[in-house]
Amino acid sequence: MKHINIEMKYTIIRTRKRYHEYANILEKLVFSKIERKVADEVDLLTLLIEDYDKRNSPGEINMDPIQIIRFIMEENKLKNQDLASILGCGKAYVSLLLSYKRKLNWNHADTLAKHFSLRTEALTKPYEVKRKLELV
Numbered sequence: 001m002k003h004i005n006i007e008m009k010y011t012i013i014r015t016r017k018r019y020h021e022y023a024n025i026l027e028k029l030v031f032s033k034i035e036r037k038v039a040d041e042v043d044l045l046t047l048l049i050e051d052y053d054k055r056n057s058p059g060e061i062n063m064d065p066i067q068i069i070r071f072i073m074e075e076n077k078l079k080n081q082d083l084a085s086i087l088g089c090g091k092a093y094v095s096l097l098l099s100y101k102r103k104l105n106w107n108h109a110d111t112l113a114k115h116f117s118l119r120t121e122a123l124t125k126p127y128e129v130k131r132k133l134e135l136v
Contacts, residue, residue: 010044010045010048012051012052013049019052022049025045026042026045026046026049029041029045064125065104065109065124065125066098066100066127069083069098069104069112069123070098072112072116072118076116080094080095080098086111087108099130100127100128100129100130101130103129106120109123
């Protein structure tokens with residue numbers, strides 16, 4: 001049997017490094033002046049990136065909304081202040097939210113979902129909130 005050596009320009013994304021590499025290429029192609037000439041390449045990169053997102057999305061893993069938010073913050077190198085700016089709230093609220101002392105309301109869940117291209121349902125799943133211990 002004869003082996004055929006075919007070098008492929010793009011392959012299935014299996015690592016974050018490759019994901020970011022393809023995302024950068026896609027961004028350059030989309031904003032290039034010759035976009036029509038590279039339409040198939042844009043479509044292929046879009047499919048590969050979407051496939052990786054589906055396979056590695058925190059919404060597909062058994063994570064509660066706070067774990068998803070923490071994952072997103074880590075991936076995007078965001079601080080509490082950054083999240084507060086996105087939500088239009090104070091750092092204190094974000095701190096309480098991330099320590100499970102406050103519930104994420106629907107409006108904030110929707111804002112984050114839109115900002116990070118997630119399904120709102122991923123951030124509206126029920127989770128336990130820590131209650132203060134009452135002293136008797």
